[in-house]
Amino acid sequence: PAYVPEVADAVLPDDFLWGVASAAFQVEGAVDAEGKGPSVWDLLPHRWVNAIADNTTGDISANSYYLYKQDNLRLKNLGIQSYSFSIGWARIFPFGRGPINGQGVQHYDDFFDDLEQNGIKAVVTLFHWDTPLALFDSYGAWTSEDIVADFVNYAKYVIERYDKYTTAWYTFNEPQYCNWRFSQYPFGTILPDYNGVGKGGGIRAQYLCGHYTLLAHAEVYKWYKNVYKGTKPMTFKNSANYVLANSTSAADAEAVQRVNDYNMGWFGGVWTDGDYPETLRSTLGDTLPTYTAEQKALIKGAADFYAIDAYTTYYAAAPPNGIAACVANRSDPNFPVCAVSDSVAPDGFPLGPNSDAGASWLYSTPGGVRPFLSFITKEYFPTVPSIVVSEFGFADPAESQFSTLPQILWDLRRADYIQSYLDNILAARVLDGVNVTGAFAWAIYDNYEWTSGLGTKFGLQYVNLTSQERHPKASMFQFLNWFQSHGLGKGSTANVSVPTYG
Ligand code: PNW
DSSP, X not given: OOSSGGGTTOOXXXXXXXXXXXXXXXXXXOTTGGGOOOBHHHHHHHHSTTSSTTOOOSSXXXXXXXXXXXXXXHHHHHTOOEEEEEOOHHHHSTTSSXXXXXHHHHHHXXXXXXXXXXXXXXXXXXXXXXXXXXXXXXHOGGGSTHHHHHHHHHHHHHHHHHGGGEEEEEEEEOTTOOSTTTTSOOBTTTBOOOTTOOTTOHHXXXXXXXXXXXXXXXXXXXXXXXXXXXXXXXXXXXXXXEEEESSSOHHHHHHHHHHHHHHTGGGGGGGTTSSOOHHHHHHHGGGSOOOXXXXXXXXTTOOSSEXXXXXXXXXXXXXXXXXXXXXXXXXXXXXXXXXXXXXXXXXXXXXXXXXXXXXXXXXXXXXXXXXXXXXXXXXXXXXXXXXXXXXXXXXXXXXXXXXXXXXXXXXXXXXXXXXXXXXXXXXXXXXXXXXXXXXXXXXXXXXXXXXXXXXXXXXXXXXXXXXXXXXXXXXXXXXXXXXXXXXXXOXXXXXXXXXXXX
């Protein structure tokens, strides 16, 4: 069914980038194989009981470190154009810096080679949250400026070796998740405090991390373009959702602006003047580090396109005591964003079906992506030349709700989400004039969903965690058929008919 009937016959160009996505730690397993060093994500699930919802680890996950050849062949046979994946820093530099691990390099040599043999384009992320643990021991990782040189050193090595295989580069995944749940470590809980950020890390750790992340990105970008003379497009992946005001009040409009500033504006210096938005500066004061004039000049313009991981839509409202009271009170639970989000529309209806089972933040609201793409490129960052939806996706209901494999594979909620989401991306492109040049579904198959563990399933393919067999779900066929009906890929012969949610 066409969810946006006006685009039913629209055709995408051959250079539209499309495919499925993953991240090294979430799919590779083999966490101590062939000389890999530990990352924060190898230790956290083992050392801190209940840090992970189901207390699973990523030790094995989908085991793609060993199974990548069949995975790549499967992508080829499905007719998928591109694979967006990340490299494990600690596989190449087990200590984050210093000696190179030849076996880890050999693995990625083989991986890139195999992907190329299968005719699949590589879209590569250099860092997707698996911070080498040794960098905490030496200097507190992302809370220290030392991380910039170490990341640049790692990035140069990977880029020099794999640029010829790569279609597009992402330096970082979603840098605003610079917290213990994702790329940082629970300071003072397991590891000692570093750099005076205090027990628990606090927000200072998060803003130091964001600061050094953007600097590291800009350094890599400058080197890539000016020294290495790289020609592939490079950016980093942002995470933000479309946010609507809960009412027509000025306070709720300001709340929406604040949410956008904290999600996109924090790293938006690339598209503006190289600095932080005024919202962050006036709220955070000295908690927010400062860039020098030279650093701002480096950051400004340091990307070729905008990449957005956009999964859902929310309403936002000013906090109960008002924005000003929240901004003035650091112990306010809403500080520093000082906005509250709501998944129920002002008319009382929920935004869409909820993706329960570990992704309760995610509502099926595919219609939001169309105005969001316009908002980003025309209003929020008018200097953005083109935009790629670098991740979108939906999670299955809890596995306990299924008794047979066919039930798991018949993932109609996700198929519905994908079909509608892609139609809305296409509508943004052909009806609204947004230069959207790519779309990637999260995820290639079920994997380790960070603090939600292995129990939260985002895959377009099911992974049997005992046998390691993979099976495409209905959503995968829906995805393939959608691209075929808009001029790309070869589709699938599986007959998937998806009911709409109305
Ligand atoms: C992304 N949110 O993170 C990550 O890049 C993936 O590693 C992850 O598996 C995927 O989304 C699914 O969760 C997000 O709260 C984390 O809006 C949080 C949000 C969105 C994306």
